[in-house]
Amino acid sequence: MNKTALLAASAATVALIASAGAGTQVAVASPSAACASLKDAVYQATSPSGSSLFTPWSSEATQAVKAGYTAKGTAFLASDSAAPGLLGVHRLYSGKTADFLYTTSTKEVASAKKIYGYVDQGVRFYVAPAGSGCTEQMARLVKGTQHRLAADGAAKAALTSAGWKAEKVSFFVAPVAVTDPPPIQPPPSTPPSTPPSTQPSTFTFAVVPDTQLEVLKDNDVRLAARNRWLDTQDVSFVAQTGDLVNWDTDTHDQYQRAKAGMNVLTENKIPYTVAVGNHDTEATGVGGSARGGKTWEQIRDTTTLNHYFSASDFGDVGGAFEPGKIDNVYATYTAGNEKWMVLTLEFCARKSVIEWARDVVASHPDYNVIISTHYFLNGNGTIGDNNQGYGATSPQYVYDHLVSQYANVKMVFSGHVGYARKSRVDTGVHGNKIHSFLTTFHEGRTNPVRMITVDTAKDTVSSTIYAPFTNRTWHEYDEKVTDMRFN
Structure with missing residues (x-):
């Protein structure tokens, strides 16, 4: 990872992670048996500086759009809870560079915090390891101080041609059934009804x-x-x-x-x-x-x-x-x-x-x-x-x-x-x-x-x-x- 000075888009980062229920389920495009537990949508929004926000909460993605991020819809399917054989994906954030970094490696979490000053926001979703039979690889790319995730194929090729450098295959996921999901819409003027509480208030x-x-x-x-x-x-x-x-x-x-x-x-x-x-x-x-x-x-x-x-x-x-x-x-x-x-x-x-x-x-x-x-x-x-x-x-x-x-x-x-x-x-x-x-x-x-x-x-x-x-x-x-x- 490189680390150079970059202006943080602070106004865009204050509202990145608004609270909401995780795990909206969408159709799966014939996942293998090994990926059967990957059923929960993970949404993507791209920051003005180029970094990717991935979240299992639709309202968090919506808040990011309100803060100036570009909505990318449902990126892939993962799991919002731990299950045997799955890996937890840590989301780390750098306020100095307004960058999000994703990794399943606890060693990398430690080094990103100690050496580069990232804050570990914890495990955001769970994915499959290599050899699991999942059909979609999510690669991590870097450009300057910014990181992106993209599926191998056209998305990765487009970023590579724009100057992004592939770092590693981060993890394996299940693809969504649709290839061009509709963009996330700004919230209506009247808030949606609150889902039933799962614990006392x-x-x-x-x-x-x-x-x-x-x-x-x-x-x-x-x-x-x-x-x-x-x-x-x-x-x-x-x-x-x-x-x-x-x-x-x-x-x-x-x-x-x-x-x-x-x-x-x-x-x-x-x-x-x-x-x-x-x-x-x-x-x-x-x-x-x-x-x-x-x-x-x-x-x-x-x-x-x-x-x-x-x-x-x-x-x-x-x-x-x-x-x-x-x-x-x-x-x-x-x-x-x-x-x-x-x-x-x-x-x-x-x-x-x-x-x-x-x-x-x-x-x-x-x-x-x-x-x-x-x-x-x-x-x-x-x-x-x-x-x-x-x-x-x-x-x-x-x-x-x-x-x-x-x-x-x-x-x-x-x-x-x-x-x-x-x-x-x-x-x-x-x-x-x-x-x-x-x-x-x-x-x-x-x-x-x-x-x-x-x-x-x-x-x-x-x-x-x-x-x-x-x-x-x-x-x-x-x-x-x-x-x-x-x-």
Whole structure:
């Protein structure tokens, strides 16, 4: 793969992946028995810069057309679910070059992310390997920084004559019955009826505040007790907003206790993420005070945290800013008939991290984005305007350059300072409402957790804070938000 500078058509990429049901079935042109499971249409649209968008969702292709892409109709038949003998096709996206890359190779996924800066958007559909008896080969071609897929034959020949170079045969698919499918039409002024729901519209997730006082002693069971209680609540995912520990020692006792407590979630298959707090880094010394020295550099030393925790603990992680580190990751979920992303950001994130996060959010416009970071709101409810003696930027910088810029950013959760509050409401540049919650307690006797109940059918979010260890509820923070607009 080449990588050169190319202007990204950002306006065309913000709306690429609108949510819809996968797997519209069309007629198959006599597939072999080996390809019998390839029955689901995969649609194609071509970007202004030349790259191909392939998707099993017709509405995603329609959104691409609205964003300036050229519709190509149904390209081939694949499967929208895994089956024996099939290969998953990863779709990767580069915000810098506005390019989509497709591969069945996990090795290539890793190198594309590490070397070329692509974001892995996950497996989009499933195809057949070589020797399966499928009749259509999909070749991958490259021109400059752009990639295309085309069936061997006239389509590939046309691209080759236009200067595209064949890279490889990517995979094998089943052809569609018609050779000239009609173009995808723009959506009607009246939206089509919504298909029947496949899951309840209401679900719950949990936000766990600073737990640093829960890991100081071997006999403190509050962290594990909270997570055992969460296992009884049918939560879809858990976001911990940092300061998992208070400080590190040579024996790493606090990290060992934190790991044991969080393993309760892992063992019960509850996905979670941890946002790195200043106490989870080398910027904080024994006793919990700043270590001294260059704290803005020390706060990026998360060696011990990453020794005890990894993305494999979390589950559903789609990508990371730095390979092998949990400091900045995004995890994706499906709940309430909607797609969700929890994007965790380091303390007062570096500008390069914000640029990465912008690419992640922009390339997932069909996801409702929740940002989890240790420091965002002050105790008085204002957005922080400094780095608190740590970090590279400020919460205000994060808001101005990330949070406010994308219509699919819905909520921000943080801790670090002050005390818990009801949500702060801001309006993004697209007119969307963004609700930010502070859930700091530094509680020495019990174990608070903010429970968030979302109703995607009613566009509401309800919040309450409860401590299962002492059966206490902070009703003063009860809140119901009614002006949400989910994707």
